[in-house]
Amino acid sequence: MLTMTPPVTIKDIQEASQLIHKVGRVTPLIQSMFLSRTVTHGDVYLKLENMQLTGSFKFRGAYNKIHHLTDSEKQRGVITASAGNHAQGVALTAHLLGINATVVMPETAPLAKQQATSGYGARVILAGQTFDEARAFMEKKATADGLTIVDPYNDPLVIAGQGSIGLELLTQLPTIDTVIVPVGGGGLISGIAVALKHAHPQIHIIGVQSENVHGMTASLQAGHLTRQCAGSTLADGTAVAMPGDITFGLASDLVDEMVLVSEEEIAEAMKDLLQRAKTVAEGAGALPTAALEAHKIAAKWLTDKKVVALVSGGNVDLERVAQNIEHFFDHDPTGHFVG
Known part of the structure; x- marks a missing residue:
């Protein structure tokens, strides 16, 4: 049997x-006493x-992919479509390896990510206005220019x-019970799941x-690839209306x-995360913390468990940070953060 x-x-x-x-970093794993004691009653x-380099996990995948290209492929150059974090990972990798890189970004991509790329x-x-529109443009340009x-x-x-994040986690915290991961197209959670489930x-x-945008969730619920997008989201780094076939298959299994x-x-x-953990997280990077604080995860996976919440990236416009702070000040008449 095959x-x-x-x-x-x-x-x-x-x-x-x-x-x-x-070339990359082994990123820190720190305990959040606020989430541990106040929110979950776990660790x-x-x-x-x-x-991580470029402020996001995306450097890892971009570096691994581009490093494995043939000499001919490297000479012709590379192209990608991204809302920002993968763009920066590709851009820095191309710089380190001496390769020309073109990055197609949606017109709505955060300015900080455009400038960094x-x-x-x-x-x-x-x-285009969305990642999918940017991707369609990128595919045509790749064919036209041989990238x-x-x-x-x-x-x-x-x-x-x-x-590789999964392997780091196993070294940093061998007794993990639960891992919570932001999901867009599914590359991050698929890779982590392969590493963790193997061990x-x-x-x-x-x-x-x-x-607002949860193509992977909709696809897993339907049992096949399907598109879902009801609007824009603060988690722009995960605004993927439909996952890929490879990531969908891995996520379905793991x-x-x-x-x-x-x-x-x-x-x-x-x-x-900014106030209590002293860490800057973009919308996508805050998704696991949001799920914990909103009690979207059953207590049996959290109480008295070793839980890892991934902060996948911190590339957020300072204007967005300021708007978020102002929003919560406006909701608190004392002039202090709520929560």
Whole structure:
């Protein structure tokens, strides 16, 4: 009987981890006393991928993918579509490896992410109002100019790179019970799930998305790839209307549950991470904290458990931070943060 080889294996992730750690960072894992004692009654740890190179986990997958390109592909150059974090990961990797990079971003991409991407040396093109529109433009340009596409999530080498986070977690906290991960296209949670489930199949893996855009959740519920987008979201880094076939397959096999949070809950989590954990998180990076604070996760996975909430990135416009602070000041007549 033939057995299909999975698209990403633990060996792939181990090799990616060795490669990435030559240039990237092993990001901190810190305990949040606020989330541990006040919210969950468990031991909650924050994995601070907002402290990775480029301020996001995306550097890992981009570096692993581009490093494996042929000399001919590197010479022709690479192209990608991204709301910002993958863009920066590709741009910095291309700079480090001496490769030309073109990045197509939605016109709505945060200014800080546009500036950071061009600052790493990539050519930035703004096209479309959504990630999907930017992606469609990118695919046409890749064909026209002979550029190699570096997919932001639906690529085994990208997924393996993101999976290096899972290996770090197993070293930093060997007794993990529950891991909570932001989800957009699914590359991050797929890679982490492959690494963690290989070591400890009993680890409970939870994905979090915005109520406004949750293509992966809708697809898993339907049992097939489906599109879902009801509006914009603070979690712009996860605003993917439909996941890829590779990530969908891995998530179907390895992710235990998905939960959704509102825009207000995301904003609250961004504020609390800044105030209580002293860490800047973009909307996508705050999704796991939002799920915890909004009590979207059953107590049996949290109480007296070792819980990791991933802060996937911190690339947020200062204007957005200021607006969020002002929003909560306006809701509190004493002039102090609520919560």
